[in-house]
Amino acid sequence: MTTPTPPADKGPADKAPRTERGRRTLRKLLDAAAIEFGERGFHEASITGITRRAGTALGSFYTYFNSKDEIFRALVDDLSGKVREAARSARQQDLPALETERASLTGFLRFASEHKEIYRIIDECEFVDPDSFRLHYRNTARRIHERLAEGIRKGELREDLGEAHAWAIMGMNVFLGLRYAVWSEDAGAEEVAELANSILREGIAKR
Amino acid sequence: MTTPTPPADKGPADKAPRTERGRRTLRKLLDAAAIEFGERGFHEASITGITRRAGTALGSFYTYFNSKDEIFRALVDDLSGKVREAARSARQQDLPALETERASLTGFLRFASEHKEIYRIIDECEFVDPDSFRLHYRNTARRIHERLAEGIRKGELREDLGEAHAWAIMGMNVFLGLRYAVWSEDAGAEEVAELANSILREGIAKR
Amino acid sequence: MTTPTPPADKGPADKAPRTERGRRTLRKLLDAAAIEFGERGFHEASITGITRRAGTALGSFYTYFNSKDEIFRALVDDLSGKVREAARSARQQDLPALETERASLTGFLRFASEHKEIYRIIDECEFVDPDSFRLHYRNTARRIHERLAEGIRKGELREDLGEAHAWAIMGMNVFLGLRYAVWSEDAGAEEVAELANSILREGIAKR
Amino acid sequence: MTTPTPPADKGPADKAPRTERGRRTLRKLLDAAAIEFGERGFHEASITGITRRAGTALGSFYTYFNSKDEIFRALVDDLSGKVREAARSARQQDLPALETERASLTGFLRFASEHKEIYRIIDECEFVDPDSFRLHYRNTARRIHERLAEGIRKGELREDLGEAHAWAIMGMNVFLGLRYAVWSEDAGAEEVAELANSILREGIAKR
DNA sequence: AATGAATGAGGGTTCATTCAT
């Protein structure tokens, strides 16, 4: 997660850096791009803005990326992977199914608090590279779905849960993250996660 | 909802049409803009594209709108209102709280199936006019929150439900709409709504 | 020959001017382009240079042409037609075959004297649009070939003349034009044409 | 003709290679440049393309040449000399004047068949280094002119032949080479040369 | 009101050349 994501190795020009200095420059560009795209959005962002933030010359950008689109896609990949990692590393082995969901959401909320740009970047992906956009959410839903299936196998969850329930849970998580991690200063990750977890445990009806 | 939404009356120039002919041109422009923005997104869309679809001259656009942003905002207003209407008109008076939620979601899913462009337009709003974007979701969450409060008052819902639960429900609804109304051909609005409703009724744990 | 050559009417955007003012601007751009390309060559020429010479705004260029390539091709077409016209209009009906060649060359040399840019533009065409380049010379050779065939039919020329002889004659004409019409100030079109004609009449051997 | 053509020794930096290894690199660069310029033309060609073909690092280029122009000029020099050599070596001592011309053309056609890039490179020279371009053709015409003068001295050619006749002959040769050596696969050098020679012997009129 | 030509700021991209290692 800390190694720079290089552009795809295939293609006419291999832009992978060959020296340590090159690796540093590539990393500076990716970090600067995350800020630039996050603050201004894809279309308002400019290569000039990226290189200015990175402290490199304009031309250096094209030493490592072939186009504005390419670095954007690289960034989405990067972030998509980081989100997955954040949720995964917050979980522990052999937790009950519902606790696994709670831990995943907590991890995600914490990550979103520290990477508020992620929403803007992934959302704008819908317009820049729709395939990556769909892929990101399909993969996220798939992972939730797999966890639900595991919970069913262990006899902890309703047996009729399917892909759609995974999408519903993902939607809850994403919007809670938007509202309480990105649009709010105070994190309160645990409280928000508990609240969502209570819905999953018992619904919203009075008992 | 079928009368053309005129631009705000304030500002340097009042652009409200004064003749019947003018009203027709304004309506043509708004309809064309919905298609253009829906298909290409805000930044890829062009004024030329709008006027070409509307069958008017480029210059005529500025007879009715002061800028590309302005017509976009007018459109978001229009659609935001239509979404609210779609959910509201699907409900009936004096339904139990959980049935009210089910009906709202069904109405929303049906609307989204027929207006697939709505996601693109409202999502892109985040980049074009963030205030409208936040306003749209805050208002939607507020309406859900009000319904939850009513359910609590009637003794049907858990008493600890608050704004955050409203956001969680909205997230579920939005993502189910994206996945099953916009990205799928078959509607199945009732089935999807029932599935979401079952989570609200009893959660996902095995009983 | 005096009406502006509009870009091809087909294609996504029809750029033909619809008003008289537009027609004047298109003509100004074509004339300016002939000078700019003639003086600087295709690659050194800039759209900015063309519009500056034409006295229009940069953007106006793209009102009438889709690209630098397109106006270049339009210009080559224009010039190719003008060359043909210059040679044709210098001839008269029912001249003996050799006199027809002499008159064609005279007309060509006079034209080249007044349009010295033509060599640079057509030569550079080899690199910008090779197809047009070949077409220009193939067509020119074909016309010479047809005249030779006519001379044979009239019993005035050797019966073994073919396409290759047409290319040889074209080569003579082109290089004499380069040397004595473009690289020299004094025209002397008749003298040069007579000298070339003497080769065609009797060869270069002593009799 | 096989020793690398070093850049002019004058100038700020003397770039002549000092080691055997350096000499090999210089030769690789020149050969690569001939291919790159021939295939892509001067402006489309890139230093990167040259060094990639040569298998050297980009920076090594500037160890041997000061600029893109310089290597291009070196190449034109090289090719101009090769053309001269090809025509000269095809001739023999004490041939009749007309046979000398025939042999020169045959040699040139054969050379052009094997070095089709020569036309592109020399033609583009008009735009890159007009002086070299003019020099090349002036020198070629001068050599033909000298041969004509020798033919006159020997009493074999018309006494009024001058520089212009040399240009006419050069034009024939160049265009026949373009059409039948570069644009055709089959050489047929002798046939083409005979056909041109027949024009020089007797013209094109019927006898 | 309608038309469509005119305007020009702005940004992505290329690539010859320089430089540090």
Add this chain to the structure above:
DNA sequence: TATGAATGAACCCTCATTCAT
């Protein structure tokens, strides 16, 4: 000598907006 990263000027093209008719 060789390497390849760094530099930045230059240029094509887009398109929202203005303007003259």
